[in-house]
Amino acid sequence: MKIVLQNLTKKFPSRNKKSREEVIAVNDFTFEIPDGKLIGLLGPSGCGKSTALNLICGLQKPTSGRIFFGEDDVTDLPPEHRGVGLVFQNYALYPHLTVLKNITFPLENLRGADKLSREEMEKRAYEAAKLVQLEGLMDRKPSELSGGQQQRVAIARALVKQPRVLLLDEPLSNLDARLRLQTREEIRRIQRQTQVTTVFVTHDQEEAMSISDRIVVMKDGVVQQIGKPQEVYDDPVNLFVAKFLGTPPINIFRGRAADGQLFIGQEAILPLQGVSDQEVIVGIRPEGFILQEDGPLTCKLSRVEVMGRDISVVSTHSCSENAVIRSIINAENAVDPEAENVRFAVKPHKLYLFGSETGERILFTAE
Numbered sequence: 001m002k003i004v005l006q007n008l009t010k011k012f013p014s015r016n017k018k019s020r021e022e023v024i025a026v027n028d029f030t031f032e033i034p035d036g037k038l039i040g041l042l043g044p045s046g047c048g049k050s051t052a053l054n055l056i057c058g059l060q061k062p063t064s065g066r067i068f069f070g071e072d073d074v075t076d077l078p079p080e081h082r083g084v085g086l087v088f089q090n091y092a093l094y095p096h097l098t099v100l101k102n103i104t105f106p107l108e109n110l111r112g113a114d115k116l117s118r119e120e121m122e123k124r125a126y127e128a129a130k131l132v133q134l135e136g137l138m139d140r141k142p143s144e145l146s147g148g149q150q151q152r153v154a155i156a157r158a159l160v161k162q163p164r165v166l167l168l169d170e171p172l173s174n175l176d177a178r179l180r181l182q183t184r185e186e187i188r189r190i191q192r193q194t195q196v197t198t199v200f201v202t203h204d205q206e207e208a209m210s211i212s213d214r215i216v217v218m219k220d221g222v223v224q225q226i227g228k229p230q231e232v233y234d235d236p237v238n239l240f241v242a243k244f245l246g247t248p249p250i251n252i253f254r255g256r257a258a259d260g261q262l263f264i265g266q267e268a269i270l271p272l273q274g275v276s277d278q279e280v281i282v283g284i285r286p287e288g289f290i291l292q293e294d295g296p297l298t299c300k301l302s303r304v305e306v307m308g309r310d311i312s313v314v315s316t317h318s319c320s321e322n323a324v325i326r327s328i329i330n331a332e333n334a335v336d337p338e339a340e341n342v343r344f345a346v347k348p349h350k351l352y353l354f355g356s357e358t359g360e361r362i363l364f365t366a367e
């Protein structure tokens with residue numbers, strides 16, 4: 001089921017009694033979520049992710065704009081008639097009910113033509129449990145399950161009504177690191193298997209990048225960029241997106257375009273074409289540095305961290321906006337950890353320029 005958002009906006013009255021200014025939690029969202037795909041809705045806390053999800057499921061009404069599921073305009077449809085499955089961060093299982101009863105719960109209240117017999121309900125529950133690999137645990141109570149298993153019960157409960165759309169709001173936040181990894185792969189597998197159109201909300205860029213077909217990067221209620229994770233990483237539209245994606249994060253420098261060269265401090269580090277002379281913000285991905293004895297970018301070496309396959313060279317530079325610069329170098333390129341300086345050349349396709357005031361991307365060609 002394709003989802004279409006059309007100029008979708010949600011405003012809230014200010015919570016601050018002194019200021020009347022309203023909060024625009026979701027600002028003019030217009031995009032399409034293709035049928036059968038998993039979309040990661042990504043952005044920092046407070047940027048409007050949950051509000052966007054609540055609008056799609058119908059728990060909140062938009063201030064303006066429309067929502068379509070396929071060709072159906074569902075904007076005025078109550079949540080129970082939209083055919084959505086919901087999973088939240090706190091999975092809110094019924095503690096006194098078994099896993100089986102927790103999963104059948106949403107089916108108990110079906111009326112009329114949709115009403116199911118006990119037998120049918122249990123058959124559906126076992127099918128959903130099988131998807132999340134919980135069939136062996138149907139008689140347990142939630143307290144007898146691990147956090148990851150409890151979250152899988154919540155997912156089975158969302159799937160049991162065979163929703164047209166699955167909506168997940170930070171579903172992994174309560175799990176420890178290892179379970180988070182496992183469960184996110186599990187969610188991906190279930191999504192592939194059921195082909196249910198899924199919106200996955202998270203503030204964790206790594207999580208979103210790893211499981212999404214497409215990511216939607218948001219800031220202050222405004223969509224910044226939509227695309228395949230790798231495309232957005234490789235081709236960010238602005239400084240915010242460049243900084244939000246990637247671990248370790250992108251390294252930021254104050255720089256200057258002048259006379260067909262990019263300067264960081266006094267050093268000309270790259271020939272530039274198509275950029276007028278101006279102050280710029282320079283972003284260099286950690287993997288964008290090449291160790292080079294006479295390289296143009298000279299940094300003060302702080303330390304070298306061995307990570308097995310690669311090494312992480314930690315250094316500083318007077319024009320760096322970050323406390324330290326992190327460059328990831330193939331371990332075969334040994335660095336003398338006692339050296340005072342380390343010199344780099346940069347890979348042009350791993351270097352981005354942004355307007356110093358606007359933060360908007362400035363395109364260039366490197367000769």
Ligand code: ADP
Nearest residue numbers: 012013023025044045046047048049050051052
């Ligand atoms: P996220 O899920 O990305 O952390 P939310 O969608 O929860 O963000 O919130 C987006 C913005 O809307 C925030 O500034 C938040 O304070 C505000 N907001 C959310 N819900 C309400 C509400 N019911 N009333 C007033 N403001 C709200």
Ligand code: MG
Nearest residue numbers: 046049050051
């Ligand atoms: Mg939220």
